[in-house]
Amino acid sequence: MDVIVRRGDSLWYYSQLFHLNLQLILDSNRELQPNQLSIGQRIRIPGFVAQDYQVQPGDSLWSIARNRNLPLDAVLLVNQNINPNQLQVGQMIKVPIRITWRLVQGRQFYDYTKMMRDIRQLQSVYPFMQVSTIGESVLGNDIPELLIGNGTKRIHYNASFHANEWITTPVLMTFINDYLLSLTNQNLIRGIVTSRLYEQTSLSIVPMVNPDGVSLVINGPPEAEPWRSRVVELNRGRTDFSDWKANIRGVDLNDQFPAKWEEERARNPDEPGPRDYGGERPLSEPEAVAMAELTRRRDFARVLAFHTQGRVIYWGYENLEPPESEIIVNEFARVSGYEPVKTIESWAGYKDWFIQDWRRPGFTVELGRGVNPLPLTQFDEIYQDVLGIFLAGLYM
Numbered sequence: 001m002d003v004i005v006r007r008g009d010s011l012w013y014y015s016q017l018f019h020l021n022l023q024l025i026l027d028s029n030r031e032l033q034p035n036q037l038s039i040g041q042r043i044r045i046p047g048f049v050a051q052d053y054q055v056q057p058g059d060s061l062w063s064i065a066r067n068r069n070l071p072l073d074a075v076l077l078v079n080q081n082i083n084p085n086q087l088q089v090g091q092m093i094k095v096p097i098r099i100t101w102r103l104v105q106g107r108q109f110y111d112y113t114k115m116m117r118d119i120r121q122l123q124s125v126y127p128f129m130q131v132s133t134i135g136e137s138v139l140g141n142d143i144p145e146l147l148i149g150n151g152t153k154r155i156h157y158n159a160s161f162h163a164n165e166w167i168t169t170p171v172l173m174t175f176i177n178d179y180l181l182s183l184t185n186q187n188l189i190r191g192i193v194t195s196r197l198y199e200q201t202s203l204s205i206v207p208m209v210n211p212d213g214v215s216l217v218i219n220g221p222p223e224a225e226p227w228r229s230r231v232v233e234l235n236r237g238r239t240d241f242s243d244w245k246a247n248i249r250g251v252d253l254n255d256q257f258p259a260k261w262e263e264e265r266a267r268n269p270d271e272p273g274p275r276d277y278g279g280e281r282p283l284s285e286p287e288a289v290a291m292a293e294l295t296r297r298r299d300f301a302r303v304l305a306f307h308t309q310g311r312v313i314y315w316g317y318e319n320l321e322p323p324e325s326e327i328i329v330n331e332f333a334r335v336s337g338y339e340p341v342k343t344i345e346s347w348a349g350y351k352d353w354f355i356q357d358w359r360r361p362g363f364t365v366e367l368g369r370g371v372n373p374l375p376l377t378q379f380d381e382i383y384q385d386v387l388g389i390f391l392a393g394l395y396m
């Protein structure tokens with residue numbers, strides 16, 4: 001919601017008026033000088049919308065404000081053009097509404113278009129969340145990154161490296177929505193004061209690393225040639241793409257990283273296809289390049305990559321991980337019931353490369369159980385299990 005600065009207003013005053021953490025208002029208006037507001041300037045107030053309201057018989061601005069648990073001045077602020085003493089029945093005014101509900105509906109077939117719509121909506125209601133693009137997929141879809149928090153501890157979460165594990169995207173988007181809601185409404189999540197997480201950490205999220213692959217699994221092959229014929233051929237003539245993990249060129253993005261890539265390549269298919277093909281060389285695919293460049297640029301203290309399935313958390317790589325990885329994974333296991341597994345015979349994954357090059361904690365979290373793509377009936381159970389990991393990833 002936007003408001004227009006009046007004589008004597010300050011961001012501090014707005015934080016009192018709307019019961020919002022001042023930092024969230026500051027971070028929603030990064031381009032302005034907080035101590036030099038000028039009259040008529042537009043300020044974004046996070047976590048609120050201004051709703052149209054038609055004045056009913058017996059209404060006053062005072063009663064309208066009181067019925068919504070708002071100070072009178074909050075209603076006056078968004079109705080600067082009306083005379084509060086001459087309210088007419090039938091007149092349209094604005095009323096600030098505190099958003100206390102989720103905007104993201106995660107329990108559905110959740111493709112790239114849905115995700116982008118949700119990101120735009122979240123960004124407009126919660127402008128302290130920053131959105132940028134880390135690169136483009138093979139088909140030219142922007143790969144978005146979301147940033148939440150002001151802290152010095154830089155943490156990264158990603159989802160949908162693998163196309164048929166797309167349920168990880170709505171699970172992660174639901175967490176983002178719940179985190180944003182708890183920040184503006186000052187609610188606890190599982191007893192945790194999230195404003196402290198916001199102060200201490202800076203959370204980077206790439207909710208869909210592989211948009212083209214996810215579209216393939218959910219919506220089928222693209223209309224446009226040559227891609228349509230090409231992917232059907234890579235899928236051995238089948239038009240059912242439910243076991244497709246790779247990007248649109250048939251390269252498995254989580255076998256693309258320079259961490260024993262040759263070993264991984266040697267034991268895997270040597271041609272493009274639905275899964276496990278590591279590409280002609282490490283980082284040959286734009287989605288993997290975007291992730292590698294982001295990771296180098298941001299200098300993360302810790303990364304979590306979300307996959308399905310198995311209810312396990314991989315936390316080691318060639319004994320290069322730091323001792324704190326084990327402490328963190330034990331907390332993840334405690335809060336989720338998932339099983340920590342140090343290593344399996346597997347290389348060239350994103351978390352492998354992160355541990356190898358930075359010697360910092362990296363995790364692959366395998367959500368749920370069953371056959372990929374996991375059914376949406378598992379959504380709520382998965383979310384309840386992994387919520388503890390999302391939080392522990394920030395507070396540990």
Ligand SMILES: [Zn+2]
Pocket residue numbers: 162165254307308
């Ligand atoms: Zn996976």
